[in-house]
Each structure stands twice: as structure tokens, then as C-alpha cells.
Amino acid sequence: MDDKVLEKLKVLAESAKYDVSCASSGTSRKSKSGAIGSAAGWGICHSFAEDGRCISLLKIMLTNYCIFDCAYCINRRSNDIPRATLSVTELVNLTIEFYRRNYIEGLFLSSGVVRNADYTMERLVRVVKDLRTVYRFNGYIHLKSIPGASQELVNEAGLYADRMSVNIEIPNEKSLRLLAPEKDFQSVFQPMRYIQQGVLQSAEERKRFRHAPRFVPAGQSTxxxxxxTSDSDKDILRLSSALYQRPTMKRVYYSGFIPVNEYDNRLPALKQPPLVRENRLYQADWLLRFYQFKVDEIVNDAYPDLDLEVDPKLGWALRHPEQFPVDINKADYEMLLRVPGIGVKSAKLIVVSRRYSRLGTEQLKKIGVVMKKAQYFITCHELPIRTINEVSPEAVRQLLVRKAGRKKTDDRQLILQFQDEP
Structure with a gap:
């Protein structure tokens, strides 16, 4: 392989590593006669598929040159970093060669913006189109849509990509204008609407015509x-909840801010990413998607930020002791989901198992209930532990935090202090 191309690969793969929105595909492309590659299962980018396979993909940018000067981005126009650009042919050949060597099973492709949005988007479309039509590549492709790109180009890209995404980056438009004055929410949400329209239209066409082309079959993410910024968890989760109301939005990813441009005084003086907060947001996101929680139950005006010491479901339970204890042998499925230590799978097994006999501690442990949490919030016919109302929410909190070992955390993760503040 050409040394110049490999040097470009090193630069562009390094520039692409900060985008975390490529963790899963959610698509299935069956093997086709005359085609190479396939995409099956849910895991992408060194995660695991439903059948246990580890799936990898080439995560790369077409170019890390960019006309924008976003304060939080390593590839911002004003940064003095190594720059590189792959031609369409070079990137297509690189992907095929990596696949033939069994290095990858798919492609995650993004790009800095050069000249304008449409010029950049057109080159991205050419890459995925050549992979599908010329080389008959049937593997997974995740394509980042360029904010501000035209509907025609987004529609064409959707015919070849499994998933598309447009990153919001900053959850508040005022904050976005501060850190990325050349961007606005309109340029981000417009391509999202184009993708949504294309997916819904494709679904209608496939109801009438069996072989109608599929459009972004794995949906979109952001x-x-x-x-x-100083935006609260309430602001972030409310935006996430609104996005999940859209039928094609599959995942919202949360990326702890990495201070790659420490010289910019618009950015907070963090020494390392707020990983604890990032983890809590993912847990809260899970509650929104699978546990039937509403945003205002997790965060509200009284509690605008998530508790960093306990998970969001436990935090809700501690604030609402009047909802407990829950009788495991009588409670409905929706209430079981709200008990700390009981997950979706465990709740379903409880509902099925109690049809045949009353459930006790041993049965709950076998089902998979985390009893060290659940014991304070449930009753069953021989459970001896005092419940949250017999102790107190604060006492239960202290017990559970102490049992978790109070892992030492770096306080610098938890403080949002800007350089221009005293």
C-alpha cells in the first residue's frame, strides 16, 4: 500500500477518534451473490454483536481540513495540526484493501467541511456510492451528514448508507453560537429532517413494492x-427526549468534553473528561428508552443535574419513598421496572414466574435481581430487611453508597469552572 496513503490514514484516523456516535449499527445486510462483505448484528467499532462476535470498522475522516473554527474541535481552522485529505479513490481503495485483509467489516466515515457543505457532502456520497455500486461492498457503512447539506445529496447518501448521523454537539443554541459562531441549530436539524423524511417515505414504498430501495435502514443518531458548557443535565435530557420522539432517531450519544484546545477561554478548565457525568447520562438515557421514565421524573427544576454518587433510577426511588415498598408478587410490570436492582429482563421473568408460585429471596436472586439494592424497596413473603420507609431515604442512600465502596473520584471531573471566571 502507498506510503503516502498510509501517512494520511494515520492523520485522519487520529482526527476521527473523538466522535463516539458509531458504537452500533442496528442493521442486517445479508450476503449477496457477487457482493463482498455483510453486516449482521448490532455491534460496530470493536463492540459485540448479538451472537457474541466482535465487529470492527474503519473509522476515518475524508479530510481534517475545515472552514469552521469551533472552540471544542481538534480540527478547528485555527489549530496548527497535521492536515491530510484522501481522494475519493484513495478512500474507496483503502476500505476495500482493509476488508480483504480481514481488518474491518465496515466503515464509519466523517469529514471536516471544505469550501462548503454541499461540496464536502458530494465527495462523501461518491465514496459510499462507489463502494456499493462499483466494488459491490455489502458491509456496514455509517456516514456523517454535513450540517447544511442539500436535501438532494442527503437523499442520495441515504440509499447507500446503513446509518447516518448529524452531530448536535452543544445542547443549547445560545451556547452553540458562543463556541461555534458559524453554526446554528437550523443547519443541524434540517439534514435530520431530510433523513427522517427519506426513511418514512422508503418504509411506505416498501409496503407497496417489495424490492423498493431501502433508505438508511439503521436509522440515524447524534x-x-x-x-x-454550563448546560444542565435537565437541558441535555430534555433535548434527547425530544429527539427520541422522532421515529427514526435510534441513539443519542454523550461524549465527555476533552479539553483539546486549552488556550480558548470560552471553554471550561477541566483537567480530564467528566466521565462520571457521562456515565450517569447514559443511564438516564436508558431509563427514557426502556424503562418508561419521563424526563421530569429523572431531572427537573428542583434537581436539574443527576446525582453523581448513585444511578438515576436509585436517585428517583430515594426521592419518592411513598411509591415503595413494592410487592413483588402483585405489582404490575411498569412498577417493577422502577425498582432499583430490577432490569427489563428481570421484570419480565418476575411477571412470568409468579404465575406458578410466590416468589421469595432465593427465586429473585436466581432471576437476576440485584438484591443489595432491591431489598429496601420490595416485599415478599420471607424478606427480613427493613424497607425504605422503615429506615429512611437518607439512611438507605448511605448504606448503598458505602456498599459500593465509595470509589474515589477526581473532583476535577465534577466542577465546571471557566477560565474567565474568578
């Missing part, structure tokens, strides 16, 4: 940076 990413928000956590900790780059």
Missing part, C-alpha cells in the same frame, strides 16, 4: 458534548 452526539452531544457533555461539560463544554
Amino acid at each position: 452526539q452531544m458534548i457533555v461539560g463544554a
Whole structure:
């Protein structure tokens, strides 16, 4: 392989590593006669598929040159970093060669913006189109849409990509204008609407015509940076909840702010990413998607930020002791989901198992209930532990935090202090 191309690969793969919104595909492309590659399962980018396979993909940028000067981005126009650009042919050949060597099973492709949005988007479309039509590549492709790109180009890209995404980055438009004055929410949400329209139209066409082309079969995703602005968890989760109301939005990713441009005084003086907060946001996101929680139950005006010491479901339970204890042998499925230590799978097994006999501690442990949490919030016919109302929410909190070992955390993760503040 050409040394110049490999040097470009090193630069562009390094520039692409900060985008976390490529963790899963959610698509299935069956093997086709005359085609190479396939995409099956849910895991992408060194995660695991439903059948246990580890799936990898080439995560790269077409170019890390960019006309924008976003304060939080390593590839911002004013940064003095190594720059590189792959031609369409070079990137297509690189992907095919990596696949033939069994290095990858798919492609995650993004790009800095050069000249304008449409010029950049057109080159991205050419890459995925050549892979599908010329080389008959049937593997997974995740394509980042360029904010401000035209509907025609987004529609064409959707015919070849499995998933598309447009990163919001900053959850508040005022904050976005401060850190990225050349961007606005309109340029981000417009391509999202184009993708949504294309997916819904494709679904209708496939109801009438069996072989109608599929449009972005794995839906779309987006990413928000956590900790780059003073926005609260309430602001972030409300935006996430609104995005999940759209039928094609599959995932919202949260990326702890990494201070790659420490000289910019618009950014917080963090020494390392707020990983604890990022983790809590993912847990809260899970509650929104699978546990039937509403945003205002997790965060509200009284509690605008997530508790960093306990998970969001436990935090809700501690604030609402009047909802407990829950009788495991009588409670409905929705209430079981709200018990700390009981997950979706465990709740379903409880509902099925109690049809045949009353459930006790041993049965709950076998089902998979985390009893060290659940014991304070449930009753069953022989459970001896005092419940949250017999102790107190604060006492239960202290017990559970102490049992967790109070892992030492770096306080610098938890403080949002800007350089221009005293």
C-alpha cells in the first residue's frame, strides 16, 4: 500500500477518534451473490454483536481540513495540526484493501467541511456510492451528514448508507453560537429532517413494492458534548427526549468534553473528561428508552443535574419513598421496572414466574435481581430487611453508597469552572 496513503490514514484516523456516535449499527445486510462483505448484528467499532462476535470498522475522516473554527474541535481552522485529505479513490481503495485483509467489516466515515457543505457532502456520497455500486461492498457503512447539506445529496447518501448521523454537539443554541459562531441549530436539524423524511417515505414504498430501495435502514443518531458548557443535565435530557420522539432517531450519544484546545477561554478548565457525568447520562438515557421514565421524573427544576454518587433510577426511588415498598408478587410490570436492582429482563421473568408460585429471596436472586439494592424497596413473603420507609431515604442512600465502596473520584471531573471566571 502507498506510503503516502498510509501517512494520511494515520492523520485522519487520529482526527476521527473523538466522535463516539458509531458504537452500533442496528442493521442486517445479508450476503449477496457477487457482493463482498455483510453486516449482521448490532455491534460496530470493536463492540459485540448479538451472537457474541466482535465487529470492527474503519473509522476515518475524508479530510481534517475545515472552514469552521469551533472552540471544542481538534480540527478547528485555527489549530496548527497535521492536515491530510484522501481522494475519493484513495478512500474507496483503502476500505476495500482493509476488508480483504480481514481488518474491518465496515466503515464509519466523517469529514471536516471544505469550501462548503454541499461540496464536502458530494465527495462523501461518491465514496459510499462507489463502494456499493462499483466494488459491490455489502458491509456496514455509517456516514456523517454535513450540517447544511442539500436535501438532494442527503437523499442520495441515504440509499447507500446503513446509518447516518448529524452531530448536535452543544445542547443549547445560545451556547452553540458562543463556541461555534458559524453554526446554528437550523443547519443541524434540517439534514435530520431530510433523513427522517427519506426513511418514512422508503418504509411506505416498501409496503407497496417489495424490492423498493431501502433508505438508511439503521436509522440515524447524534452526539452531544457533555461539560463544554454550563448546560444542565435537565437541558441535555430534555433535548434527547425530544429527539427520541422522532421515529427514526435510534441513539443519542454523550461524549465527555476533552479539553483539546486549552488556550480558548470560552471553554471550561477541566483537567480530564467528566466521565462520571457521562456515565450517569447514559443511564438516564436508558431509563427514557426502556424503562418508561419521563424526563421530569429523572431531572427537573428542583434537581436539574443527576446525582453523581448513585444511578438515576436509585436517585428517583430515594426521592419518592411513598411509591415503595413494592410487592413483588402483585405489582404490575411498569412498577417493577422502577425498582432499583430490577432490569427489563428481570421484570419480565418476575411477571412470568409468579404465575406458578410466590416468589421469595432465593427465586429473585436466581432471576437476576440485584438484591443489595432491591431489598429496601420490595416485599415478599420471607424478606427480613427493613424497607425504605422503615429506615429512611437518607439512611438507605448511605448504606448503598458505602456498599459500593465509595470509589474515589477526581473532583476535577465534577466542577465546571471557566477560565474567565474568578
